[in-house]
Amino acid sequence: MALKLKGDIEINDIPSCTTKALKINLNQNIYGTFAEIGAGQETVRNFFRAGGASGTIAKAMSAYDKDFSDAIYGIEEDGRYVTEDRLKKMLQYEIELIEDRLNRKKHPGKMFFSYANTVTTIDFAKKFKGHGWIGLNFQLDPLEDYNEIILHARFKETDAKLQQETLGVLGVNLIYGAFYLNDNPKELLKSLYDNLHEVQLEIDMINFSGPRFSYIDNRLMSLLLVKNGMTNAVMFGPDGNNLLPAQQLYKANILTLRGSFRPVTKVNMDMYKLAEELFLKENKVDKKNTKIIFEITLTNLISEGEIDERDFLERAELLCSLGQNVMITNYQEYYKLVEYFAEFTKARMALAMGVSSFVQIFDEKYYRNLSGGILEAFGKLFYKDLKVYLYPLKDQRTGEIKTSENLKVHPRMKELYKFFKYNGKVVDIEDYNPEILDIFSKVILDMIAKGEKGWENMLPEGIAEIIKKERFFGYSKRKFEKLT
Numbered sequence: 001m002a003l004k005l006k007g008d009i010e011i012n013d014i015p016s017c018t019t020k021a022l023k024i025n026l027n028q029n030i031y032g033t034f035a036e037i038g039a040g041q042e043t044v045r046n047f048f049r050a051g052g053a054s055g056t057i058a059k060a061m062s063a064y065d066k067d068f069s070d071a072i073y074g075i076e077e078d079g080r081y082v083t084e085d086r087l088k089k090m091l092q093y094e095i096e097l098i099e100d101r102l103n104r105k106k107h108p109g110k111m112f113f114s115y116a117n118t119v120t121t122i123d124f125a126k127k128f129k130g131h132g133w134i135g136l137n138f139q140l141d142p143l144e145d146y147n148e149i150i151l152h153a154r155f156k157e158t159d160a161k162l163q164q165e166t167l168g169v170l171g172v173n174l175i176y177g178a179f180y181l182n183d184n185p186k187e188l189l190k191s192l193y194d195n196l197h198e199v200q201l202e203i204d205m206i207n208f209s210g211p212r213f214s215y216i217d218n219r220l221m222s223l224l225l226v227k228n229g230m231t232n233a234v235m236f237g238p239d240g241n242n243l244l245p246a247q248q249l250y251k252a253n254i255l256t257l258r259g260s261f262r263p264v265t266k267v268n269m270d271m272y273k274l275a276e277e278l279f280l281k282e283n284k285v286d287k288k289n290t291k292i293i294f295e296i297t298l299t300n301l302i303s304e305g306e307i308d309e310r311d312f313l314e315r316a317e318l319l320c321s322l323g324q325n326v327m328i329t330n331y332q333e334y335y336k337l338v339e340y341f342a343e344f345t346k347a348r349m350a351l352a353m354g355v356s357s358f359v360q361i362f363d364e365k366y367y368r369n370l371s372g373g374i375l376e377a378f379g380k381l382f383y384k385d386l387k388v389y390l391y392p393l394k395d396q397r398t399g400e401i402k403t404s405e406n407l408k409v410h411p412r413m414k415e416l417y418k419f420f421k422y423n424g425k426v427v428d429i430e431d432y433n434p435e436i437l438d439i440f441s442k443v444i445l446d447m448i449a450k451g452e453k454g455w456e457n458m459l460p461e462g463i464a465e466i467i468k469k470e471r472f473f474g475y476s477k478r479k480f481e482k483l484t
Contacts, residue, residue: 020176021050032113039119043171087133090116113138130155147210204231249344275352275389314472335381355393362413394437
C-alpha cells in the first residue's frame, strides 16, 4: 500500500474503458445483445477487445441497410431512424429475442440485457454535428422485470471517427453504470462522462424506468444534467418525463415565460394566458405548431449557494399539475436563451415578462463579457423574429401602473429602448386583472411560514390544495411550529 503524505489530496480513481468492459465480461451472469446503427459497432468493440467477451455477448449486430432495419424493427411512421421510438423498438425486439432463444432453465442465473443505439455522425459538409439515441434494458435479478435507461447525446467533435470512439466509451459507461451504480443514480449520471470530456459530447435528455428506478424522479435527473454541466437546457412535460428540447422545439413557434415560480401564482397564469392570446393572433403563428414553455434558470434554483433539489421538485410538480412544459436552463441572459431556441427554429418567438424583469435587460453590467457589450446582446436578442409581451407592474409605494409607456431605463439606454418600442418589438399586455397586481411569490412564502391565512387565494385553482396535501415549501412543518 502506498504511503499517504501530508498535504495529499484524495483522488477518485476512474476505471478505464477497458477495465469497465473487462469487469462486465468476467461476470458470468451478465449476458446480452448489442444492436448499433449509424456509427459502427463502437460499444461492442470495447468489450471484444477487453477479452472474455464470449461469456457476455450473445449477439452483436448493425442493421445499417434501411430495408434490413425496417424488416427487423418495423417501419417508422415519420420515416426517420435516429429517434427515441426507433431505439425503444430495437431494445424491445432484442430482449424478446434473447428471452425466446435462451432457455431460462439452462441459464437460471443469467441477467439479460439489451444495449442499442441509433446514431448519425457529422456529415461531410461539417454542417450537422451529429446526434443519437442510446439505451439499455437490463435485469439485476433473473426473476425481476427489466429496467431501462434511455438518453440522447449531441456530438461536439468535428470528426466522424472521433465521434464514433466517443460513442463507444459512452456506451461502456452506460452499461457499467447500470450494473454497478444503479443504487446511486446521481453517481451513475456523472459516470457517463468517465474518460470523456464535455467538449466531446452533450447529454441533453435521460429517462430512468423499471423496478430498481421506481423511486427516481426523472425531472430531478434532468436538473442534474444542467447542474453537472452536461447540457445547458433540459425540458420535461406535464407527465414528469423528460423531453428532448430539439424534438419539441423543431420549427416551432415558441412563447416563453421565465420565473422562479416559487410557487406559481395567479399573476404567472394571467401573464401566460394573455400572452398566449396575443401570440396566437400574430400572422406567422400557428396554434398547432406553438410551444409554451415555463422556464427556470439555474440561478433561480440556487438557495444559500446550493441547489435545493426538494424545492425544485415542488415547483416542478405545481407547474406540471397545471399542464405546463417546463425548461431548466443555464442561460441567465435572455439573448442566450433566444440563441438556443434559434438552433431549432426560425419561426416567431416571444418572451412574456414583467416590467421589472424587462428593465433589467437594459442594465449594461450583464453584458461586460461581450466585446460588443449591450449592443451585441440586443442584436442577438431582437435580430430574430422576436417580440416581448410586457406585463404591467404596480408601484407598491405610489400605486402607479408601470407599462412600456412610462417605465424608466437608464438615461443612456433611452434611445435604444425607443428604437425597439417603436418598431413593435415590445407589446403591452393590456387586458390584465388589476386586482392581482399586489401578488408576489415572496409574500406568499412568508405568509405560509408565519401560518397566516389568505395566501390560498393568491394561487391558481388547485395549487393551494397540492401545497397542503404534499406539504410543499415546508407547509406542515411551519404550521406545526406556529401551533407549538
